[in-house]
């Protein structure tokens with residue numbers, strides 16, 4: 001059998017490190033390669049799948065739950081089987097793991113799969129340069145994620161000063177000796193790093209990458225100890241709770257900003273889309289909170305879909321029900337409560353990145369509608385009010 005085997009690359013990294021951003025960059029610069037994407041969202045609403053969808057023909061979503069603990073690995077096997085049919089003409093498959101996934105479990109699933117048309121294409125670990133040290137202090141297990149990586153992308157380089165970036169590069173090099181590390185902003189890495197045959201494992205390169213046996217040796221029993229959370233003990237997601245919020249009534253910009261300003265420290269990640277009704281009828285606002293940073297990206301509403309707000313909140317030690325109630329209270333109480341010409345959107349617009357801070361082609365940024373915020377625009381990434 002001489003049919004080419006399709007590399008399956010696993011893209012991992014802690015919550016909000018920039019995996020979807022990097023993936024979208026790759027999809028925009030794929031140099032003729034046909035890429036299939038498997039997205040593993042954590043949360044009942046598949047925000048990541050929605051963000052990637054539209055960029056690529058073959059996006060499949062594995063839905064709610066952590067792929068690393070998929071009891072039913074056959075769902076992934078089924079997708080891989082479909083994606084590797086010759087009629088799909090796929091050159092490379094990228095699995096974007098949830099921000100709480102255990103990379104070794106994913107790698108194990110791929111190495112252990114019996115699909116003769118795929119080959120493990122390596123693990124890309126995305127690191128958030130601005131959050132890395134604090135995240136590592138909370139989750140020392142991230143060190144071993146780095147140790148497994150075939151390529152580390154130190155992302156959000158724009159958010160750290162050069163000496164800090166150099167220190168981080170040195171730390172990553174120590175944790176993952178011999179692994180190539182590139183720093184990037186908005187995931188803008190050279191796609192060749194993933195697609196180049198030099199990175200693709202072929203028969204001779206097996207020695208360089210992990211084998212199933214290596215994994216079993218390193219992580220075999222230790223990862224599967226049964227405890228309070230069953231087989232998930234020690235997994236990042238065991239400590240996190242995810243809640244999903246949907247509203248068909250527009251959100252009040254003022255009340256939503258008050259909610260975001262006072263969000264609890266444990267609420268590490270918020271992502272989704274917000275509709276502000278009459279305050280900006282033409283756009284929905286993609287929202288991303290990662291740690292204390294907050295961003296809104298206005299984009300035209302997709303045609304034909306319902307104009308609803310959809311948010312996923314992920315945190316540790318959070319009271320999910322209370323947060324959902326608070327969010328429900330952020331809905332407009334009267335239709336058209338926030339008008340386009342009042343100042344209600346100013347709080348939101350402070351967190352829309354400026355031109356010099358775009359993610360590059362196709363990020364969907366638009367110019368601000370209505371009057372801009374007064375005074376100089378603070379750096380929305382660092383200036384938490």
Ligand SMILES: Nc1nc2c(ncn2[C@@H]2O[C@H](COP(=O)(O)OP(=O)(O)OP(=O)(O)O)[C@@H](O)[C@H]2O)c(=O)[nH]1
Nearest residue numbers: 015016017018019020021099155156185186288295
């Ligand atoms: N300043 C800055 N922001 C970035 C960079 N890369 C990504 N972001 C922003 O970080 C936020 C999270 O990015 P995503 O790509 O959604 O992160 P993710 O890892 O897919 O998130 P999860 O799937 O929730 O784990 C978004 O607001 C991005 O625009 C970067 O290099 N610099």
